[in-house]
Amino acid sequence: MSTEKTTANNVWDTKTQTFHGGQEHRFINNFVEDFSVTTNYLGTPRKALEAAREAMSEIHHYPAANQEPAKTHLAEFLWGSNYAEQHGRLLMGNGASELIDLVVRKALLAAAERGQKQPTWKGSPWNVQYREYQRSAETNGFKILEPSNPERADMICIVNPCNPTGDYFTVEPLKEWIKDNVKSGGCVIVDESMQPWHSADFRADSLISEHQYAKDMWTNENVSVHVMHSWTKIWSCTGLRVGSVICPTTEHCEALRKIQVPWSVNGPALKFVEEVVNDIDYLNETWENTPRLRAYLIEQLSSLEQSKEWEYHGKKFLSWVWLDMKCEKVAEKAIELARGAGVPVRSGKPGYKCNSFVRVAVRKENEVQVLINAWKSL
Known part of the structure; x- marks a missing residue:
């Protein structure tokens, strides 16, 4: 057991973890x-925080294994009255970090099934972005390509808007960049965690509304496009850990659920989401x-x-x-x-x-x- 005092300088294990703010x-x-x-x-948000506090009185019970009704409320927030058509593509997780790792692991398995010993990974065209995607890719054995490398990759991950640089692709240029940088049969993650700040019309400039695009990429190119969200920034609840991923198909979502640990989203977090989407x-x-x-x-x-x-x-x-x-x-x-x-x-x-x-x-x-x-x- 270490007797070293924890300080702001040693809170991260630099051998195994990626530095992050907020400590x-x-x-x-x-x-x-x-x-x-x-x-x-x-x-x-005050009402959502109160809902999470009230849920603490029920922590002697397991949270909902199917993440309901929070997942349905989140689906309705994303897609409005047509949410039922897309509901099966949505999966919640313990922050985006858990879901990032799930998608990267599944992409590695898919590459192995294609006979690839070391698939390639590439990030956004900008010089830096949130590092968790690359960290997960490195941990899982992907070969990392530089952003400037013109080679198409087996897996590409772009944070849009980019944290920290603030660069942003509108939806059509984003789709073009994806098309130009991923291999046929590859996997894509687009992190839109900061995109809801865009405006009240954020959905119109987001991949969350591009249902036919996601379907066509899978059907025609065998490319799986995943849209990732960490909801802890827009709703200021980083200590609670709430994330979601929109998969290209219901089957992709089921495949991720199969390797996801049970009850990864706790009861207070589920109640928080259930309330906050109405604020x-x-x-x-x-x-x-x-x-x-x-x-x-x-x-x-x-x-x-x-x-x-x-x-x-x-x-x-x-x-x-x-x-x-x-x-x-x-x-x-x-x-x-x-x-x-x-x-x-x-x-x-x-x-x-x-x-x-x-x-x-x-x-x-x-x-x-x-x-x-x-x-x-x-």
Whole structure:
């Protein structure tokens, strides 16, 4: 048993785990707000949080093995009145991370059935993206191709919008990129976790509405397209762990369920989803204010004397800014000052190797001012 004290610097096992933000708050005595995670600035929806709390009184019972009625509520949120036609393609999981691993493992099995000893994997065309996809591919024995490699891969995974860079493919260019980069018989994961921030019409620019496309890719190209969501960002419940994947067919969903551990989504999480999908006021406030607050954040950062050469990356609707400070030492100092002021930001160095970058979440004006005041001494 280790006697080493746990700190923000050793919370991750670097030999086996990928660095992620959202851990420092527990080690900061003067904590104000977490700017290192891309969760909704509004915090957790009140009614859904209360539903999860009430569900704690039933933890002496097993959660629903079929994930119902939460899965049906989520399906209706995704597809409206036609949800029943697509319901069988939807599977929930313990965050997106569990489902990522399930799809990658299934893709490896499919490649082995085709006689491939080491299938290839490729990420998005952008220089970096959320690392869990590559980590899972490496763990399962895929050969990793660089984003710039023109070779088609047996498995491709793209985070769209891309976290952390903020790049975004609208739906038609996304479909073209998939077509140009996956082998016939291959597997695709498109992570749209941050896409619901797009607008009230987010479904119209999303693969969740492209039913015929998913069907045609499977029927004509033998390519399985999976749409992944981590719901813990838009609804600010990262500690609860709620994810889902939309499979190309019901049969694909059944194949994943076969290798998924039972009861992977706990009772409070299921009750949370059941309630939160009905909170339209929360989403309307998100869509109305996030772009305004993001613009405010950039305006305040730009007002700093040291910011003349800084570059701000990402679409206007996103819940964070990918900030290039153009100097590794300045970035390191900014991270230190933010932590000291109780407003930690996400360093671009661990995991992404973007040493002059920091990721800054969109937060309320008074919280932004704490960060700005800390960075005046850069």
